[in-house]
Amino acid sequence: MTLSRRQMLGHSLGAAMLPSLSRIAFADDAYPSRPLRLIVGFTPGSASDVVGRFFAKGASTALGQQVVVENKPGAGSAIAAKYAAAAEPDGYTLFLIAASTLTNQVVNARLGLDLLKQFTPVARLASGPYVLVVNPNAGANSVDELVAMAKSQPGKVLYGSVGSGSLPDLCSELFAQRAGAKLTHVPYQGSPQVINDLIAGRITMAFENAIAVAGQIKAGKIKALATTTAKRASTLPDVPTLAEAGMKDFDVTLWIGVMAPAGTPRPIIDRLAAAGHGAMHDPQTMATLATEGFDPYDAGPDALGAFMRSELKRWDGVARAAGLKA
Structure with missing residues (x-):
């Protein structure tokens, strides 16, 4: 059987593709x-x-x-x-x-x-959850008290985060929107700087991961008000969720x-x-x-x-x- 030039070209192209496909499958x-x-x-x-x-x-x-x-x-x-x-x-x-x-x-x-x-x-x-933490001397011992403080002092409650656009930043904005309050953002390079300024009282609140704040909470240097997920954190079983604290359906996951x-x-x-x-x-x-x-x-x-x-x-x-x- 004599093959046309087009048929021969088609067979050649098909044969050329086989090694490539074989290599992909083999890889x-x-x-x-x-x-x-x-x-x-x-x-x-x-x-x-x-x-x-x-x-x-x-x-x-x-x-x-x-x-x-x-x-x-x-x-x-x-x-x-x-x-x-x-x-x-x-x-x-x-x-x-x-x-x-x-x-x-x-x-x-x-x-x-x-x-x-x-x-x-x-x-x-x-x-896992974020933890809403505050300076112990800020005058807010519950989520309700923090919300009342933020409403009575628009823009004067400062929250820290690891940068604009980070999840702690947007979590804080979601909290403010749910509370009907205005907060002011203070960005930092990392969680250690946020926590240091929270302990020093330079900021009022922050949403931080449990790894970063568990030791400081136990030492009494900062106070945990709530966690952000639907269920309580296993490491902080006595701390209520934000939903339990009155912010219905608040569920933010790290x-x-x-x-x-x-x-x-x-x-x-x-x-x-x-x-x-x-x-x-x-x-x-x-x-x-x-x-x-x-x-x-x-x-x-x-x-x-x-x-x-x-x-x-x-x-x-x-x-x-x-x-x-x-």
Whole structure:
């Protein structure tokens, strides 16, 4: 049988594609064949970094390859996000996302972040509450008293956060909107600076993660009024939730997850998600997370993506109402 020139060209192109397809399939089957990198946009020792290292340790065992943590702090994790997003979508570079990374995208458009376009969700590793804390001498021993103070002194109640667009910033704005009060934001570089000024009385209140404030609360240097999630924090069982304190349906979660560059094959995403589940449900890891007020992994790729979309919509509304976004 004689083939036409067009037929011969078609066969040649098809044959040329086969090795490429074979390599992709082989790469998925052999994955991972070398160490992985987890890019973390926060400083070592921060809550996100701690959770990321638990993931790295457990995933290294599950995958049979070391997961190396690389800290690249700055710009509310935007530096790390852009760095990770530019990596090859082959499953060897991962990005640790925290709730504040997402809210930073909402408020700071100049950063050029679009996390759900730049990345593919892998898993939500851990989640927990923020704690509403005040200076013990501020004159507010309950949420009602703090609200009354804020209403009677518009703009004079100062709250601290780790920066404009961070989740503690937007959580404070949501609190103000629910209370019908005006608060004034004082941004800081990190939680230690927020807590130091809260203890010194330079600011009145803050929403902080349990890891950062548990010791200071026990020492009586700051006072916990409420937590932000639907259920009480295991580390602070005597502290009511904001919903219990009268702010109905107030539910804000500090969450931490893992993403991979957009275009990473689904089989690799599923493999990473399974590794994350195993890592965060290790009994020793779970026990340590519990002491820090965190619950382990509770969302895979699809659930994390849906959750992020709902959070983007929610915090966009809060930011617009607060005048933080045009």
